[in-house]
Amino acid sequence: MDRSKERHTTGSLQISQDVLATIAGISAQEIDGVGALAQHSPGIGHNPLKKQRGRSVDVIISDGSVEIDIGITLKYGAKISEVCTAVQKTVKDNVQTMTGMAVSKVNVFVARIVFPVVERAPER
Secondary structure: OOEEEEEEOOEEEEEEHHHHHHHHHHHHHOOOOEEEEOOOOOOOOOOOOOOOOOOOEEEEEEOOEEEEEEEEEEEOOOOHHHHHHHHHHHHHHHHHHHHOOEEEEEEEEEEEEEOOOOOOOOOO
16 A cells, blocks of 8 residues: 655654545545446556556555546536536545645546436336
8 A cells, every 4th residue: 555655853644545545535426416436447548557447546646746536427417527627626625635745637537427216106
């Protein structure tokens, strides 16, 4: 498990990737239009040695900054670009505020759209 490490005169601070992923995941689910987190697939330029896939949120810590990949499902009717922009901003702001770490990128992958469940009246 990779961790971000900082040295202070009073000791050191370590933040695991799992903590960053948890903050990012909860932040994304707060956005109106997001149905849930979802596994995402690698992009065209995917380097299999660079990132661990098959998760909803991937975090890469490199050169003192954080890159986050997050997969989501959208609720039917949501405006994709508006929801994804809101997810990017909220995730970046929350991770930076809570950890003090710079976030260089938040990549959002829309895995699917979920439709509302229509309840049927009981048959007589």
